[in-house]
Amino acid sequence: MSDQTTSQPRTGSLTGSLSFALAPWIVAAVLLLFLPMIFQANSAITIMNQMWITVIFALAYNMLLGQGGMLSFGHAVYMGVGGFFCMHIMNWDSFERIPLPLLPVFGGLFGMGLAILVGAFSTRKAGTVFAMISLGVGELIAACSVIIVVFFGGEEGISGDRTYGLPFMGVEFLKQIEVYYLIAFWLMISAALMYLFSRTPIGRMANAVRDNPERAEFLGYSARWVRFYSFVASGFFCGVAGALFAINYEILTEENLNTASSGVILLVTFLGGVGFFFGPILGAIVFTLVQTVLSLQTELWAFYAGILFVATVMFFPGGLAGVLMMHVPAIRLGKAKLLLVPYIKTLIPAAIGILGLAALVEMIFHYRHASTGDNEMTLFWTTFDSHAVMPWIVVIAVIVIAFGVMRRNLPEMTDAWDEANHAEEG
Amino acid sequence: MNAMTGSHVPALHIDNLHKSFGKTEIIRGINLSIAPGERHAVIGPNGAGKSTLFNLITARFAASKGKVSLHGQDLAGMAPYEINRLGLSRSFQITNIFPKMSVFENIRCGLLWSMGYKYSFWNLVSRSRALTEGAEAILEQINLTARRDLPAGVLSYAEQRALEIGITIAGGADVIMLDEPTAGMSNTETDYIVDLIRKVTVGKTLVMVEHDMGVVFGLADQISVLVYGEIIATGAPEDVRGNPKVQEAYLGAALEEEH
Ligand SMILES: Nc1ncnc2c1ncn2[C@@H]1O[C@H](COP(=O)(O)OP(=O)(O)O)[C@@H](O)[C@H]1O
Numbered sequence: 315m316s317d318q319t320t321s322q323p324r325t326g327s328l329t330g331s332l333s334f335a336l337a338p339w340i341v342a343a344v345l346l347l348f349l350p351m352i353f354q355a356n357s358a359i360t361i362m363n364q365m366w367i368t369v370i371f372a373l374a375y376n377m378l379l380g381q382g383g384m385l386s387f388g389h390a391v392y393m394g395v396g397g398f399f400c401m402h403i404m405n406w407d408s409f410e411r412i413p414l415p416l417l418p419v420f421g422g423l424f425g426m427g428l429a430i431l432v433g434a435f436s437t438r439k440a441g442t443v444f445a446m447i448s449l450g451v452g453e454l455i456a457a458c459s460v461i462i463v464v465f466f467g468g469e470e471g472i473s474g475d476r477t478y479g480l481p482f483m484g485v486e487f488l489k490q491i492e493v494y495y496l497i498a499f500w501l502m503i504s505a506a507l508m509y510l511f512s513r514t515p516i517g518r519m520a521n522a523v524r525d526n527p528e529r530a531e532f533l534g535y536s537a538r539w540v541r542f543y544s545f546v547a548s549g550f551f552c553g554v555a556g557a558l559f560a561i562n563y564e565i566l567t568e569e570n571l572n573t574a575s576s577g578v579i580l581l582v583t584f585l586g587g588v589g590f591f592f593g594p595i596l597g598a599i600v601f602t603l604v605q606t607v608l609s610l611q612t613e614l615w616a617f618y619a620g621i622l623f624v625a626t627v628m629f630f631p632g633g634l635a636g637v638l639m640m641h642v643p644a645i646r647l648g649k650a651k652l653l654l655v656p657y658i659k660t661l662i663p664a665a666i667g668i669l670g671l672a673a674l675v676e677m678i679f680h681y682r683h684a685s686t687g688d689n690e691m692t693l694f695w696t697t698f699d700s701h702a703v704m705p706w707i708v709v710i711a712v713i714v715i716a717f718g719v720m721r722r723n724l725p726e727m728t729d730a731w732d733e734a735n736h737a738e739e740g
Numbered sequence: 741m742n743a744m745t746g747s748h749v750p751a752l753h754i755d756n757l758h759k760s761f762g763k764t765e766i767i768r769g770i771n772l773s774i775a776p777g778e779r780h781a782v783i784g785p786n787g788a789g790k791s792t793l794f795n796l797i798t799a800r801f802a803a804s805k806g807k808v809s810l811h812g813q814d815l816a817g818m819a820p821y822e823i824n825r826l827g828l829s830r831s832f833q834i835t836n837i838f839p840k841m842s843v844f845e846n847i848r849c850g851l852l853w854s855m856g857y858k859y860s861f862w863n864l865v866s867r868s869r870a871l872t873e874g875a876e877a878i879l880e881q882i883n884l885t886a887r888r889d890l891p892a893g894v895l896s897y898a899e900q901r902a903l904e905i906g907i908t909i910a911g912g913a914d915v916i917m918l919d920e921p922t923a924g925m926s927n928t929e930t931d932y933i934v935d936l937i938r939k940v941t942v943g944k945t946l947v948m949v950e951h952d953m954g955v956v957f958g959l960a961d962q963i964s965v966l967v968y969g970e971i972i973a974t975g976a977p978e979d980v981r982g983n984p985k986v987q988e989a990y991l992g993a994a995l996e997e998e999h
C-alpha cells in the first residue's frame with residue numbers, strides 16, 4: 315500500500331511534476347526579492363547579506379560532505395583564497411573596466427583553481443586520509459597568510475573599494491541594498507547550479523561513490539576522479555561565496571581562511587542537515603541569526619550555539635532538514651494534523667524550560683562577572699537584582715514546572731507520532 | 741561448440757595465475773580459457789579460492805604471478821574501472837549495492853558509463869529518455885519494477901541479490917561474472933535466480949561461481965572444479981560429474997564440510 319503512495323508523484327504528468335519541482339525555487343526567489351522591503355533596517359540588510367553568503371558557502375561545502383561523503387576540515391581556504399583574489403582585482407587599475415557583478419565568476423575560478431591543485435592529490439582517498447589532508451592544507455594556507463604579506467596583507471588583511479568597478483546599468487553599489495540584490499542574484503544562480511549538478515551523471519555518481527566506492531569502480535567509474543570533480547565544483551562555489559564576501563565587507567583577513575572558519579561551516583552544514591539539498595540553507599540561516607541577533611542579546615551566544623550543535627549531533631543527526639523531512643510520511647498519509655495539539659502541549663513547555671535554563675545560565679554569569687555594586691540585570695524585559703534570592707527561586711521553579719509538564723505530555727506526543735505514521739491496512 | 745569456438749580469441753584467458761596471502765598460497769597456478777558466449781561455472785568447496793580467483797581477474801586483488809587477458813587484451817596493471825570499461829562486469833558474493841539509493845537509481849548507476857555519460861556535468865540524468873527506459877527495462881527483466889522507488893537497502897535478501905545481478909548486467913558488458921548469486925537462498929529462490937541468470941545472459945559470456953554443483957548443472961556449458969587453489973577438472977557437466985578425481989576431491993571436501 316505505502317509503496318504505491320511513494321511512487322505516485324513520479325508517475326504523474328511531466329508538466330505537473332516539473333512545476334512541483336520548480337515551486338520551492340520560485341518561492342525562494344520571491345522571498346529574496348521582497349525580504350528587504352519587509353526588513354528595511356540597514357542592520358537587517360547586513361544580516362541578510364551575511365546569511366546568503368553563508369548559504370552559498372554551506373551549500374558548496376555540502377557538495378563534499380553530504381553528497382560526496384568527504385569530510386573537509388579546511389574548506390574556508392577555497393572561499394578565502396577566492397575572496398583574496400577578488401580583493402586584489404578590486405585594487406587593480408583595470409578594475410574600473412570590470413562590472414562588479416561579474417567578480418564572483420573570477421572568485422569562483424580562483425577557488426576552483428586552488429581546488430584543482432589540492433584535489434589532484436587529496437581526493438585519491440576518502441575518509442580519514444582526505445580529512446587529514448584537508449586539515450593540513452587548511453593550516454598550511456592559513457599559515458601562509460601571515461607569511462606572504464603581499465598577497466594576504468598580514469594581520470590587517472587586504473581591503474578595497476567595490477565602487478571603483480565599472481558601473482553596472484548605472485548601479486555603483488554604494489548602497490547596502492544594491493549589494494543585497496547582487497548577493498541574492500548570485501545565491502539563486504549558485505544554488506540552482508549546485509542543485510542541477512547533483513542531478514547530473516557525475517552528481518549521481520558522487521552519491522554512489524559516497525555510499526559504496528568499490529561498487530562504483532566496478533561500474534566503470536574511478537572513485538578518485540568522481541571525488542575530484544565534486545571537489546573542484548565545490549571549490550568554484552566556495553570561491554563565489556568568497557567574492558561576495560569581498561564585495562560585501564571590502565576586507566578580508568586571515569580569519570576568513572583559518573581552521574576556525576572551516577570548523578564553523580562544517581557545524582553550520584551539519585546543523586542544517588547534510589542529507590538533503592536544502593539542509594545547509596536552513597543551517598546557514600539559523601546560525602547567522604544566532605551569530606548576529608542572539609549575539610546582540612547575550613555575550614554567551616557562542617555557548618548557546620555550541621549547545622545547539624552538540625544537541626543536533628546527538629539527538630538529530632539528520633539536522634534541521636532531517637527533522638522536517640521526518641514528517642513527510644505523516645503528511646503523505648494525511649495525518650500530520652494529529653500531531654499539532656500534542657506538539658503544542660509538549661514543545662511549548664520544553665521551550666519555556668530551555669529559556670529558563672538559559673536564564674539561569676545568564677544569572678550565574680551575571681552573578682559571577684558583573685562588577686561589584688552593579689547587581690541589577692535585565693532578562694526577558696524584566697529587571698531584577700541577581701544577588702537576591704527570589705529571582706533564583708522563580709527561575710528554578712519555572713524550569714522544574716516547565717519540564718515537568720513536558721514530561722507529562724511526552725507520551726501523548728509519542729503516541730500521536732506512532733498513530734500519524736501508521737498506515738491503515740487494506 | 742567449445743571445440744568450434746576454440747580457434748577464436750577466448751573471451752577470458754587465464755595463464756598460470758598465482759596468489760599468496762602472506763605465506764599461504766591460495767591460488768596455485770590456474771590456467772583457464774573461456775570461449776565467447778560460453779556459460780562457465782567454477783565450482784568447488786568453501787575456501788577453495790573461487791572468490792579470490794574472481795578478485796584477481798577483476799583487479800580487486802593484485803596477482804602474485806600470472807596473466808589474465810580479456811578478448812586477447814592483457815589486463816595487467818589495470819584498475820577495476822578500466823577492466824569494466826572493456827566489457828567485463830561482476831557481482832559479489834556478499835551483496836554489494838548502493839543501499840541508500842532507490843532501486844531504480846542503483847540500476848541507472850550501472851548504465852551511466854556505458855551510455856557514454858562518463859563524468860558529465862552538463863547532462864541531467866532525468867532528461868535522458870534512453871537512460872530511464874534502459875533502467876526500467878532492466879528492472880522489468882529482474883522483476884523489481886514494483887520496487888522501483890524504494891531504497892535498495894529495504895529489499896528482501898533475494899530481491900537484493902536480483903538487484904545485484906541487474907546492476908552487473910546494466911552496463912551491457914559481454915563478460916558477466918557472478919560470485920555465488922544463489923548463496924543463502926531457498927530452493928525456490930535458487931531456481932528463480934538461475935532462470936533469471938539464464939535470461940539476462942543470453943548471447944553473453946558467463947562465468948559463475950557456485951559451490952553446489954547441482955545448481956549449475958542445467959545452466960553451464962562448461963564446469964571447472966577448483967579445489968585448494970587448483971583446477972582439477974574442466975569439461976562438460978556430465979564429464980565433470982563422472983570424473984573420479986572430482987568425485988573424490990569435491991565430494992570428500994563437501995562431506996568434510998557437513999561435519
Ligand atoms: N584478503 C584476504 N587475505 C587473506 N586471506 C584471504 C583473503 N581473501 C581470501 N583469503 C583466504 O583465501 C582462501 C580462499 O578464499 P575464497 O577465495 O573466498 O574461497 P571461496 O570463494 O572458494 O569460498 C580462504 O582460506 C580465505 O581465508
Ligand SMILES: [Mg+2]
Nearest residue numbers: 790791792833
Ligand atoms: Mg567465495
